[in-house]
Each structure stands twice: as C-alpha cells, then as structure tokens.
Amino acid sequence: MGDLESDFNLRVVLVSFKQCLNEKEEVLLDHYLTGWRGLVRFLNSLGAIFSFISKDVVTKVQILERLRSSPQQEHYLSLQSMVAYEVGHQLVDLQRRSRYPDSGCRTLLRLHRALRWLQLFLEGLRTSPEDASTAVLCTDSYNASLAAYHPWVIRQAVTMAFCTLPTRKVFLEAMNVGSPEQAVEMLGEALPFIEHVYSVSQKLYTEHALLDLP
Numbered sequence: 001m002g003d004l005e006s007d008f009n010l011r012v013v014l015v016s017f018k019q020c021l022n023e024k025e026e027v028l029l030d031h032y033l034t035g036w037r038g039l040v041r042f043l044n045s046l047g048a049i050f051s052f053i054s055k056d057v058v059t060k061v062q063i064l065e066r067l068r069s070s071p072q073q074e075h076y077l078s079l080q081s082m083v084a085y086e087v088g089h090q091l092v093d094l095q096r097r098s099r100y101p102d103s104g105c106r107t108l109l110r111l112h113r114a115l116r117w118l119q120l121f122l123e124g125l126r127t128s129p130e131d132a133s134t135a136v137l138c139t140d141s142y143n144a145s146l147a148a149y150h151p152w153v154i155r156q157a158v159t160m161a162f163c164t165l166p167t168r169k170v171f172l173e174a175m176n177v178g179s180p181e182q183a184v185e186m187l188g189e190a191l192p193f194i195e196h197v198y199s200v201s202q203k204l205y206t207e208h209a210l211l212d213l214p
C-alpha cells in the first residue's frame with residue numbers, strides 16, 4: 001500500500017462525517033464530500049486494481065461538487081434541501097435513469113449505499129480476530145450491501161479485486177493512527193459517526209420513496 005502523509009489518517013476522514021450533521025440533523029454536503037475525498041485517497045493507496053472503483057466515486061463526487069457550485073447551489077447545502085428541491089421540481093425520475101442521469105438524489109444514493117458497505121467492512125475489521133481474512137470480510141460486507149445493486153460483471157470484477165487485499169494488520173496500520181490496537185480503538189470511537197449519517201440519510205430516502213432511484 002502506498003504512503004499517506006503523516007497528518008492524514010482515517011480518524012480525520014471519519015470525523016468529516018461527524019461534521020456532516022448539524023444541530024437539526026441535516027447532512028451538510030460540503031462535509032459529506034470532504035469525507036468522500038478522504039476515502040478516495042485511502043482507496044487509491046490500495047493499488048491500481050481498485051482504480052475502476054475510485055474513478056466511479058470521483059465521478060460521483062464531481063457531479064455533486066458541480067451542483068454545489070451551480071446557480072442553484074443554495075438548494076444543495078444539505079441532503080434535506082437537495083431532496084426537497086429536486087423532488088419539488090420533478091428533477092428526479094423514479095422510472096428511468098436517462099432523464100436525469102446526474103441528479104443529486106440518484107448520485108448521492110450510490111455513495112450512500114457505499115457508505116453502508118464501508119460501515120460493515122470497518123466494523124468487521126474492528127471486531128474480527130487477528131487472522132481474519134480481509135477478502136472474506138470485504139466480500140461479506142459487499143454481499144450485505146452494494147452487491148444487490150450491481151450487475152453480474154461488476155460483482156465478478158469486485159470479488160476478484162478483493163483477493164488482492166492486504167492483511168487485516170496491514171489495513172489497521174494503513175489507517176495511520178498508530179498500532180493495530182489503537183486503530184481498533186479509533187474505529188470503536190469513530191464508526192458511530194458514519195452510522196449516524198447513514199441512518200439519517202436512509203430515513204430521508206425512505207420517507208421520499210427514493211431508495212430505488214434508477
């Protein structure tokens with residue numbers, strides 16, 4: 001795995017997700033995107049075999065960044081204001097992808113589903129024994145989250161890429177927060193931040209019947 005600078009670590013990235021939520025439990029898109037840009041840096045450090053995943057995340061982050069700097073930017077301050085604006089102005093299509101392929105709601109939904117994968121995978125790393133296989137942890141968390149939304153060809157490519165993953169110990173060290181034991185402790189403190197953001201977003205998408213946006 002490539003080196004990340006010494007002041008950049010997974011705790012910093014997970015804290016960005018804590019900062020997403022304001023006192024009204026609105027998900028602030030600028031912090032959400034900061035969190036995702038940090039995750040992309042970790043993903044890139046895993047090697048070129050994961051670049052097809054990282055490119056997809058970067059494309060989605062860029063779509064949302066463009067909306068955040070567009071003339072409609074104030075509607076894209078939070079997930080809540082984005083959903084209200086796009087649903088209220090019929091800028092999402094529940095039947096076809098082609099009409100609004102770059103809507104904020106469908107784009108963020110893909111990242112939202114991936115956040116669930118991340119939550120499950122990091123929880124697996126945190127609670128598993130020292131000799132646990134990261135390929136198995138990754139496959140299990142993928143099958144319990146994103147796999148349901150991916151066609152066969154992507155599921156095959158992803159499952160092959162998982163076989164190249166480093167060991168659990170290497171993963172924990174790559175988080176750049178100290179020893180594997182300190183990384184496990186950090187995950188225990190910081191994982192609730194992404195769980196909270198995930199559950200607030202999931203509730204909002206459910207309330208607006210947007211969970212299956214094509």
Ligand SMILES: CCCCCCCC/C=C\CCCCCCCC(=O)N[C@@H](COP(=O)(O)O)[C@H](O)/C=C/CCCCCCCCCCCCC
Nearest residue numbers: 039042043052053056057110111114117154158171174175
């Ligand atoms: C010390 C490191 C700690 C771990 C940090 C890992 C950070 C990785 C963060 C996120 C990775 C997952 C991102 C997945 C985004 C997938 C979004 C998606 O579903 N896109 C598909 C649908 O998009 P549309 O076509 O509807 O626009 C798209 O078709 C898929 C493209 C590529 C395949 C995505 C596979 C996802 C696999 C998830 C596991 C990642 C494994 C990383 C290894 C740890």
